[in-house]
Amino acid sequence: MSAVPPMDVSVARAPPSPARELWRDFRRNRGAMIGLFVLALLVFCAVFADVIAPYSPSEQFRDAALRPPSLTPIGGHVFLLGTDPVGRDIVSRLIHGTRLSLVIGIVSVGLSLTGGVVLGLIAGFWRGRTGEYVVMRLMDVMLALPSLLLAVAVVAVLGPGLANAMYAIAIVMLPHFVRLTRGAVLGELAKDYVQASRLAGAGTLRLMFDTVLPNCAAPLIVQATLGFSSAILDAAALGFLGLGAQPPTPEWGSMLASALEFIQSAWWVVTLPGLAILVTVLAFNLTGDGLRDALDPRLKR
Amino acid sequence: MLAFVLKRLALVVPTFLGITLLVFALIRLIPGDPVEALSGERGMTEERYQRLVHEFGLDRPLAVQYGEYVSEFAARFPATVELSLVAIVFAVVVGVPAGIVAAVKRNTPWDYAVMGASLTGYSMPIFWWGLLLILAFSVGLGWTPVSGRLAIQYDIAPVTGFMLVDSLLAADKGAFRSALSHLVLPAIALGTIPLAVIARMTRSSMLEVLREDYVRTARAKGAGRLRVVAVHALRNALIPVVTTVGLQVGTLFAGAILTETIFAWPGVGKWLVEAIHRRDYAAVQGGILCTATVIIGVNLVVDVLYGVINPRIRHA
Numbered sequence: 216m217s218a219v220p221p222m223d224v225s226v227a228r229a230p231p232s233p234a235r236e237l238w239r240d241f242r243r244n245r246g247a248m249i250g251l252f253v254l255a256l257l258v259f260c261a262v263f264a265d266v267i268a269p270y271s272p273s274e275q276f277r278d279a280a281l282r283p284p285s286l287t288p289i290g291g292h293v294f295l296l297g298t299d300p301v302g303r304d305i306v307s308r309l310i311h312g313t314r315l316s317l318v319i320g321i322v323s324v325g326l327s328l329t330g331g332v333v334l335g336l337i338a339g340f341w342r343g344r345t346g347e348y349v350v351m352r353l354m355d356v357m358l359a360l361p362s363l364l365l366a367v368a369v370v371a372v373l374g375p376g377l378a379n380a381m382y383a384i385a386i387v388m389l390p391h392f393v394r395l396t397r398g399a400v401l402g403e404l405a406k407d408y409v410q411a412s413r414l415a416g417a418g419t420l421r422l423m424f425d426t427v428l429p430n431c432a433a434p435l436i437v438q439a440t441l442g443f444s445s446a447i448l449d450a451a452a453l454g455f456l457g458l459g460a461q462p463p464t465p466e467w468g469s470m471l472a473s474a475l476e477f478i479q480s481a482w483w484v485v486t487l488p489g490l491a492i493l494v495t496v497l498a499f500n501l502t503g504d505g506l507r508d509a510l511d512p513r514l515k516r
Numbered sequence: 517m518l519a520f521v522l523k524r525l526a527l528v529v530p531t532f533l534g535i536t537l538l539v540f541a542l543i544r545l546i547p548g549d550p551v552e553a554l555s556g557e558r559g560m561t562e563e564r565y566q567r568l569v570h571e572f573g574l575d576r577p578l579a580v581q582y583g584e585y586v587s588e589f590a591a592r593f594p595a596t597v598e599l600s601l602v603a604i605v606f607a608v609v610v611g612v613p614a615g616i617v618a619a620v621k622r623n624t625p626w627d628y629a630v631m632g633a634s635l636t637g638y639s640m641p642i643f644w645w646g647l648l649l650i651l652a653f654s655v656g657l658g659w660t661p662v663s664g665r666l667a668i669q670y671d672i673a674p675v676t677g678f679m680l681v682d683s684l685l686a687a688d689k690g691a692f693r694s695a696l697s698h699l700v701l702p703a704i705a706l707g708t709i710p711l712a713v714i715a716r717m718t719r720s721s722m723l724e725v726l727r728e729d730y731v732r733t734a735r736a737k738g739a740g741r742l743r744v745v746a747v748h749a750l751r752n753a754l755i756p757v758v759t760t761v762g763l764q765v766g767t768l769f770a771g772a773i774l775t776e777t778i779f780a781w782p783g784v785g786k787w788l789v790e791a792i793h794r795r796d797y798a799a800v801q802g803g804i805l806c807t808a809t810v811i812i813g814v815n816l817v818v819d820v821l822y823g824v825i826n827p828r829i830r831h832a
Contacts, residue, residue: 246635356534359815360808361770368539368804371792448641452774455643456789471644478647479655486651489644496639504635 240509247505253498261314268307269293272465276302281481297483299474305483308465309491315466316495319381319450320443326385328439331392336423338393339400351397354390362387366449370458377450377466380459384446395438399431433510440506444499451492467492524819528812535808539801588799589784589806594677595665596776596783600768602699603707608761611711612754615718619726620745630715637712642771646705646778653701660697663780667694702779706771710764717760718753725753755822762818766811 231239241247260267270292279289280302286293296305334354338347357365369383403409404427412426453459454468462473467488474484560568569575573584618630654662665679666672670691672682680699683691725731726749734748772785780786784803791799 352530352534356531356538359531359535359812360804361766361811363770363773364766364804364807367773367788367792368800371800444639448639451641452643455641455774456777458792468641468643471647475647478651482651485644485647489641489647492641492644493636493639496641497636500635500639 237509241505244505244508246501247508250498250501250505253494254502257313257317257495257498260310261317264311264314268304268310269295270304270307272303272308272311273463274303274307276304278302281477281484283481284483296487297481299470299484300477300481305487308470309467309487311465312467312470312488312491313495315377315460315464316447316450316492319377319384320446320499323381323384323388323446323450324439324442326382327388327442328392328435330385331389332396332428332435334389335393335396336400336428338397339404339427340419340423342401347397350393354393357387358390362445363449363452366453367456367458370453375458375461377454377460377464380450380453383453384449387449388442388446391438391442392435395434396431399434400427403427403430437503437507437510440499440503444496444503447492447499448496520823521820524816524823528816532809532812535812536805539805539808586802586806588787589802591677592782592784592787593806594674595679595781596769596772596785598678598680599699599702599706599775599781599783600765600772602703603768603771604710604761604764605707606703607707607711607714607764611714612718612757615715615757616722616745616750616753618715618719619722622723627719630719634712634715637708638716640708640712642705642708643774643778645708646702646775649701649705650778660701661694663698663778665695665698665782666691667698670694702775702781705778706768706775709767709771710761713764713767714757714760718757721756722749722753725749728752759818759822762814762821765814769807769811 230236241251276290276292276294276298279292279294279298281300282289282294282298282302284295284297284305286295292304294304294306296309298304299308334350338350341347360368366380366383366387369386370379373379373382409422409426412422417426450459451466451468451471454466455472457469457472460466460469462469470488471485474481474488478485614630614634618627621627650662653659661667666683670683670688672679672686672688672691672695675682675685679695680692683695726745728749731744731749734744739748769785772781772783773789774785775781776783776786777789784807788800788803788807790796791803
């Protein structure tokens, strides 16, 4: 007779912590894992740009302008992905561009998220008052204009430049965060725990930021991740139109714009910065989709 | 039905007023002097400044300046509409079948290919995508012209403003072919993001419908696979897709800013970018306002159409 394995009578295993559960669901999604891996690489490039870039992004090798990608050294220098019209190393510029793109994402998403959460909490808590009406109608107006058009309009006012482009993008993304926060807040306010906390004497600010906000975090995290991709895309588009980062800043969109006239003779100066934008945006979208699926089981395919 | 339309219309009015206010406020805030920007001169004498103000027509009443830009907009608008229409037709013709295939062949390589391609399309910087198309088909293969709307040897009198229609009206086959070849690449570039969105939307809406009882009933009574998908499922699945197509108008107009700049397409988007670089206040204001009006108008039409297709919305 075979031995019956002793039954595990201890306690039912404690449920995994939310973070662990999230990671477990996220890890199953292959696309999301690829996205996350690429993001890790990009962050590494951005942080250590000064160390890993072979040359300075602004150093001009006058006798090596517009060289195609190659491993053969020119005058003792190797230009892996070639050089641009004034002889700057494209690899180095792309690596430094990573830093810019991530900073653009962090700043504009950070500003927009902060503003959006505050306005969304106000609109949600003061439902039916003038405050809500004004905020939400303003957001409706902003949403009626397509994001790039609104960004262009804002940059037209603030003047071209990288910082202004970031503010413009933050403003453009604002309505999404406001609506999302308000919607989530309205859902949470109806629940008993909020009522309990209110009865226990929690003030409005405490209710807003300590009780309700953490429970609205999931959709905001997803939207913030996806916001990175649209921020980077819009910033590149503004750079391309000459309204964002100005040359000689190694921003991908403006790199592309300044190489336009060489499109027929030097494919690498035009294709490589665009490829960098695509890969970065794709990585954020993959990660964001994976996070959404992992955070919200209802949306699972 | 009338009540429904009126209700939607009433919602549009405050949005439109809001946009006029917003645009007006934005443009008043633009720093820099238009005369200096237009002439490229600084520190000019008062006399010369005044002459330039007159030369550029900046001393005329705002209403006249504004009217002029509305007519400029009207002249350029058909070019953008023609490009957008062809782009959205391309997006629907490719996107809807792709989405259906992905849904019907769910979790097969077909599905993965469609979803992968649409995620890539959705992430695409379209100004770069347009350049790649030029590199491949214009520079590399020499199949299509690089920019513009029509080869210079043709002169077509504008009737509708749509080059394709006008060249047909003039019965000029060469011009029609030229117009079409100029249109292909920008339309693909502009249609790519809507295409990706439409394919995703069609897939998820189709998947939902395929789970419905009436689809099972249709299968049970012996309808063929194709009939179930094309007749029973598709018609219901297309309702959210129609809305999605309508919502792409904004994407198209924003995308036109980039696409028209790359392909030197003489439409509203290119005009807007040029106006900003010139600090041409009235043009920026007029351009944004007109574009916003069109977008709001189309969204209204889509809303109403949606109510016509789906009575549940109308009576909600």
